[in-house]
Amino acid sequence: MRKEGIRRIVVRGPNWLGDAVMCEPALSRVRTLFPQAEITLLVKPGIADLLAQHPAVNRTLVYDDRGRHAGLVGKWSLAAVLRRHRFDLAILFQNAFEAALISFLAGIPRRFGYATDGRTLLLTDPVTVPPRAAQRHQVEYYWDLLKPLGGHGPAPAPRLYVTPDESALIAGRLADAGIGPSDLVIGVNPGSTYGHAKRWLPDRYAEVVNRVVKEAQGQSDARVGVAILGAKGEEPLGKAIADQIKTRTVVCSGQTTVRELMALVKRCQLFLTNDTGPMHVAAAFKVPLVAVFGPTDWQTTSPFGVDAKLVRQPVSCAPCLLRECPIDHRCMTGVTVEQVHDAAVQHLPLVAPPPAVEPASPSPSPSSTSLAGVTVFLDRDGTLNLDTGYVKSPDDFTVLPGVGAALARLKQAGARLVVVTNQSGLGRGYFTSRDLEAIHSKLRLVLAEDGVTLDGLYFCPHHPDDHCNCRKPARGMIDRAHAELQVDLSRSYVIGDSVRDVELAKQVGAQSLLVMTGPSGAEALADLTARDLPPDYVAEGLSQAVDWIVAHATHRPAADLQR
Structure with a gap:
């Protein structure tokens, strides 16, 4: 492939929040491989928010598969939009057959992706899928796709970005709940949109939080607050845990946009979580975290490039990758409060948040000469x-x-x-x-x-x-x-x-x-x-x-x- 001839690239990103975070190093790598090309990201709405204003991307197109792009007519409509952009190359991090089909219908001359899901004939440049025995982490799986294009070296850790305004908005939300800018914040992410099988028991989350809060308060003069995160529909789960926690707690389940969730996770000094998208968001911001793994494969989807503490109960049926457990959920019920607590205290003492300016009055307006000589x-x-x-x-x-x-x-x-x-x-x-x-x-x-x-x-x-x-x-x-x-x-x-x-x-x-x-x-x-x-x-x-x-x-x- 003559890279100098590639002027316009469309990158089809993953559909899930956690996968999109793990794909971020590869997305950044596309920019370095094609420094002069215009790069367009094609993703679903939530992922578009996650990667909004990412420095590797010139433009984002939203794939609304539940709205205007639903069904065969919607897919054809999306292909027509892509055709008008006259892309030279499509890089498909999303593995589905439809990703290759849409890029084929759009007439994109070079279509680059893994040879999976029966789509090999739709790709001009199919890449062999790494063997399962290789046990490649998902970050490396996306990274390795780019090797035929000149990508090399080890994959770096994912990185995300929030703006100061987004951080200030979350600071205001926490302040409304009595959690100040100098307070320590413990984040709890007890849910999972993928399925109940990935959820640890809520009562045990509450008990761990109460123990850690008590120990954190004993090690510093800082006050400690708790923020509970979750998707829409997980509000009762968040409230059930909050009712058992013995310190100031704010339930943000179902109350945040993707950008607000990112800013909230970044604000935390400790994050307790199941294996979900917010876990990877916390890792990207290098927030100290403890992750409970059950039916999923910790070797391929664990937090990447950070000192995360993983807790799991090795059972013969895991990883099963099922959304719902058909038996007794032993991979999660076997994880004890003591195990998660012992992992959490390895992150103590918690590092207090940096001082922040929150002027009670408007910012000072200096005169035209007040800083002369500075x-x-x-x-x-x-x-x-x-x-x-x-x-x-x-x-x-x-x-x-x-x-x-x-x-x-x-x-x-x-x-x-x-x-x-x-x-x-x-x-x-x-x-x-x-x-x-x-x-x-x-x-x-x-x-x-x-x-x-x-x-x-x-x-x-x-x-x-x-x-x-x-x-x-x-x-x-x-x-x-x-x-x-x-x-x-x-x-x-x-x-x-x-x-x-x-x-x-x-x-x-x-x-x-x-x-x-x-x-x-x-x-x-x-x-x-x-x-x-x-x-x-x-x-x-x-x-x-x-x-x-x-x-x-x-x-x-x-x-x-x-x-």
């Missing part, structure tokens, strides 16, 4: 844009929501904005200097829509093994800005999402702000705290970081911004 140094990946690993082209580059408006406030107040970013992908050969220039041109164009111009943009192109003096946390880029822009370092701030950004700030004598918009914010905060190098401020996102800078730089009372 310089704000900004990390790039994870701070200004989604961190997808190595951003290799403008198509991979997505500015985080609210970034432009937040930076506009600083510029309007007279502050100077300077980006300092490590870009070892140049030294590693992952992309060219021309690619990086195009990415930064896109950054400037996006910021210009909010009236923001950058005063400087410095990047380190070196491989980490080069031991240069500019790769953060080394201070080379800051020193260049100091010399070229006459920066007053005593009135400077460094905003970033990683340990090295905070270390850099402390080296140059700047105020350090850690934002939690990157993929490893919690780990960075824990590492810095353990080393007694706490940032001067921790913010949920860039807008909250700007609030603190305005208060700090103008010597306004900022006590209400601290926790």
Whole structure:
């Protein structure tokens, strides 16, 4: 396959929430294999929400198989829509016969997928299904599909993204239930839309939660709240458990969208769950979790790439993969409270959530000169844009929501904005200097829509093994800005999402702000705290970081911004 001839790709994603999460590394890999192609994701409505604004995707088409795309007429209608897009290639992560049939009817010239479900003749590029004896994890199963297209190396862990606004919405919902932003939250996911066979006993969930809450409270001064999750129809199950829990509990079963569920799971400090979609969501956000397995195969669908604690009762009939148990449900009734409790306490003590800014009054509106002489140094990946690993082209580059408006406030107040970013992908050969220039041109164009111009943009192109003096946390880029822009370092701030950004700030004598918009914010905060190098401020996102800078730089009372 001549990749340079592939301009438009449609990716048929999985139908189930958990499968879609496990497919995320492969979806991101499609972007790196075809960096210049326009990628369209074809998925059902719930999966469209899960992967909304994913950096690998240019467009999403919704497959409404219960509405306008139901039946043969609906399938033909969908094929006609795909035909109008003139796709060059279809990559089918969804294994059903109909996925191949629709792409065939759409006239897509290259149709790539596993040779399964009797669809081999409909595929131009059928890929042999790995043998069952291989026991490949589902993440690896999706990842391996791309090997004939040039994919290689081990599969990374899935990653998901929520916006600061979505996190703030969930914070408000929890606050209404008496659970504050500094409280520990234990999430409980006792249901399963797949079938009752995957459900552990609700009374046992309640008993485990009560024990863990008591121990967590004994190990820290933080208050502990409980959030119970579930799909529509599982509200009685959630309420039955909540009635037995001896602390503040909010039942969110059937009350959240997919995006709200993601934000709620991300907010948890511990997650107790059956083998379901939300379990994989928790793993993608690296939330400490305990998963109870019964009829499903823990070797192929366990949380991937995280330190999850699995609890199962080995019985001769498992894994049976049945929705309902035809006998005595021994795989679940055999799992004891003690087993799940012992697994949960291995995650204690729970790490408290980072401080968040929740101003009681509107955000301060600085005057046009109140930040004159102030310089704000900004990390790039994870701070200004989604961190997808190595951003290799403008198509991979997505500015985080609210970034432009937040930076506009600083510029309007007279502050100077300077980006300092490590870009070892140049030294590693992952992309060219021309690619990086195009990415930064896109950054400037996006910021210009909010009236923001950058005063400087410095990047380190070196491989980490080069031991240069500019790769953060080394201070080379800051020193260049100091010399070229006459920066007053005593009135400077460094905003970033990683340990090295905070270390850099402390080296140059700047105020350090850690934002939690990157993929490893919690780990960075824990590492810095353990080393007694706490940032001067921790913010949920860039807008909250700007609030603190305005208060700090103008010597306004900022006590209400601290926790």
